[in-house]
Amino acid sequence: MNNFIWYNPTRIIFGKDAHKSVGEEVVKYSKNILLHYGGKSIRAAGTYEAVTKSLTEAGVRYTELGGVKPNPRLSLVYQGIGLCRKEKIDFILAVGGGSVIDSAKAIAVGACYEGDVWDFYEKGIRPEKALKTGVVLTIPAAGSESSDGSVITKEDTQDKCSCCTEWMYPQFAILNPELCYTLPEHQIRAGGADILSHIMERYFVPNKNTDLSDRLCEGAMRALMENLPRVLRERENYDAWAEVMWTGNVAHNGLLGKGREEDWASHGIEHELSGIYDIAHGAGLAIVFPAWMKYVYRKHPERFVQFAERVFGIRGEEKDTDEVCLTAIGALEIFFHEIGLSTRLRDVGIGRENFDVMAEKACRNGKLGSFMSLTKEDVREIYEIAW
């Protein structure tokens, strides 16, 4: 096991009706806040009304900034920073999914910085202060509600950069599974693939002697694989949604990767896809991950054998190792198909025309991944397998 630090101070407030008392939570920090959201998810299920009612009842003044889009934009972050300064705001409440939360985090560090907030994302300058943030989560997927990271896109150059700092942990995140009932099907699918990928990026590592975290990862994968199909069939199944939402949080709160060298190559390879094509991050991951697996499994086949046995119940004793590994990868593809996702680029209308460019960009900061260290030639090959 590698040395590690485990720290996550975000308070998770989980359960029915939880968002209806968000005002009581916010007022512990501020009476003058920015209410930040996207468009659709806050309007669904009466969330906007419930949140603003609770804020008003708690005596919290809120300035609204909506309009966050998937792959949240730097220009809106600038706008938020300006609003916070003008209105002397010291707390940001993000109501939405990962994009809204990431945008709120960027505004939070940017509002306390004299320079350009993009410095934190592009130049790796470390924030030394931030406004506090809170979250009402409406889409279980990104795990940003209790992570220390944020990903922002600069529109003019299409650069997508991330920033990680303890200043970005939200003070609290409210998770009410009922808010998921109205999610469109494509978001449930892509969100599920994103959650599963967060676990797999932490699971497929070169480390030995990671018994506990292996088993926690395997347990989280099984819980997700059992409950995601259930919420697709029964859109108002509270118990199944509670499992998906809680798994989505645990998948990315940092715990599952402790003592391990997390991989994240598949995320890097996918980012280039969704940077060019109109495909949701999670849907892209369902295509990239199996292709990555087929390319790398021979590097540490024992890990894929364990994945086969413990996650899919594939008995490997009398089989060839290659066969066991490929059967497990096939089982993962079948799971993605079952929840309605494609596992080939050609099936979502993406051609081979940009493989070189994407491979080049994916490796612009060096090789990718820890399970196997990937060059741009490797990445190109993975796009081919994914095609």
Added chain:
Amino acid sequence: MNNFIWYNPTRIIFGKDAHKSVGEEVVKYSKNILLHYGGKSIRAAGTYEAVTKSLTEAGVRYTELGGVKPNPRLSLVYQGIGLCRKEKIDFILAVGGGSVIDSAKAIAVGACYEGDVWDFYEKGIRPEKALKTGVVLTIPAAGSESSDGSVITKEDTQDKCSCCTEWMYPQFAILNPELCYTLPEHQIRAGGADILSHIMERYFVPNKNTDLSDRLCEGAMRALMENLPRVLRERENYDAWAEVMWTGNVAHNGLLGKGREEDWASHGIEHELSGIYDIAHGAGLAIVFPAWMKYVYRKHPERFVQFAERVFGIRGEEKDTDEVCLTAIGALEIFFHEIGLSTRLRDVGIGRENFDVMAEKACRNGKLGSFMSLTKEDVREIYEIAW
């Protein structure tokens, strides 16, 4: 899944040599601290020298208070409170196991309170302030290094009471598996049983629809059951110790019980045992838990069937439910025997003379447990089964 709040702000600093830079961590909070410890564990493995050297190098002045004993005493807590006031101390560093940490937490809340610190433990008064604390853990068992609770014994009345408050979360806990190499065998055994019991108290619950936390509990139990025998065989096996120490922390940081009604009857039943007899808490749990299981399993046999299948790999298809449950309980007893613990009171020289008194005391605040609600008559029966 029940509504819940998940919050744990303690920073876990895990790994080789971690305690050697404790001074750098402490100095973020204070330059004038109480160094609190027991006797043996801080003297072993050069821990005392390494910790005091690091404190001195960081410019931290430390006042020492050693002598914490198992079942930490209120009188020493009073002494610590006096020292903190006299020396204007604002931070307590606990170096030791659960008893030292619990004592430090009591001093931390007591030093900020004008009344008697025992009020928090006996009368349930809520602390509103506390000195900050940090931990160097030397015994993986109690999980107090990142819990919000403390248990203190008042010597004159032999009352053992607990207090839980967010003020008691340590700021940091340093976990270096190397510090476990010199632990005496009986502490390893009892510590292991304590860790396993912390998981089982959270696992055996009446709730349905707890997929993720079930699987996290099962994974943690398996990781512990695989690695505890290894550290008993190979006392300097870093990797196995790392699993035991990390599992000990995760077992009691609160995560595994989220969304569930935790039980804790076995802990209550055991407390009366170790209150009267000279038996370690963990060793007592190894006796009480199987007896509790035999008495209650018919209440929710499906949970024991799941335990049998997922933790011990017992296939239940063609067997009678009772048989599957009892086989699993037997497998747990065999595990305890394998690590050198008895599972019967008679085998540790405890007679039946105090069963009535202990059952009465165990239920002095009402019935015990959530899996099955136990009266004093039930508790007495469990002592009988344990005999």
